[in-house]
Amino acid sequence: SYVLTQPPSVSVAPGKTARIPCGGDNIGSHHVHWYQQRPGQAPLLVLSYDDHRPSGIPGRFSGSNSGNTATLTISRVEVGDEADYYCQLWDPASGVFGGGTKLTVL
Amino acid sequence: EVQLVQSGGAVKKPGESLRISCQASGYTFTDYWINWVRQVPGKGLEWMGRIDPRNTFTAYNPSLEGHITVSIDESSGTAYLQLRSLKASDTAIYYCARQRNGFDGLDVWGRGTVVTVSS
Numbered sequence: 001s002y003v004l005t006q007p008p009s010v011s012v013a014p015g016k017t018a019r020i021p022c023g024g025d026n027i028g029s030h031h032v033h034w035y036q037q038r039p040g041q042a043p044l045l046v047l048s049y050d051d052h053r054p055s056g057i058p059g060r061f062s063g064s065n066s067g068n069t070a071t072l073t074i075s076r077v078e079v080g081d082e083a084d085y086y087c088q089l090w091d092p093a094s095g096v097f098g099g100g101t102k103l104t105v106l
Numbered sequence: 107e108v109q110l111v112q113s114g115g116a117v118k119k120p121g122e123s124l125r126i127s128c129q130a131s132g133y134t135f136t137d138y139w140i141n142w143v144r145q146v147p148g149k150g151l152e153w154m155g156r157i158d159p160r161n162t163f164t165a166y167n168p169s170l171e172g173h174i175t176v177s178i179d180e181s182s183g184t185a186y187l188q189l190r191s192l193k194a195s196d197t198a199i200y201y202c203a204r205q206r207n208g209f210d211g212l213d214v215w216g217r218g219t220v221v222t223v224s225s
Contacts, residue, residue: 001168031209033210033211033212035151035212037151042201042215042216042217042218043143043151043201043212043215044215045211045212045213047211048210048211048213049211054211054213084150086150086151088151088153088211088212090208092208092209093165093208094153094165094166094167094168095141095143095153095156095167096153097143097150097151097152097153098150099150100150100151
């Protein structure tokens, strides 16, 4: 089965740029979705189809996907962005989630 | 307002069965697939299965096939997740979430149902 690999944690200072990678075999041939999960809350879709922002998601969130790595980029990081972030794709009928990355805003 | 309202939490014993519900409102029920995702406390998300309400087509995580069943009641706009032969490792928060088509992201989520399996 398909495996998505994320680093357990990423730290960034407020106002800087955070990049959260998601690795997978030829992941660039898949469409990747990204979710934010704050403590005690349900996940929230922040990017779909690699780089599309759903309504209400700030323009500071962007994405890319090529080769064996998809990346979620958060520009001008705010304290409120501190959360767990998960990448996800369909392979093809089964859903696959990465293990999640905890973003810490220092 | 688009909502997925899940049933309340449950405490079960090992070997028992459980059915969780997810009632949709604010949109046409048959226009969106319903997925089930669980999260063991302190751990990541695990996709469990999904159903297309237009034709009741289902797909399951191979590691859970035979242990779970996903179904719907179109008349009430409700999706169900049934878990059989519960084990302590099934203790988790269970979420339902919708998607527009088979490759879309999960754009609306329920608040989650806490299930505890303990003797």
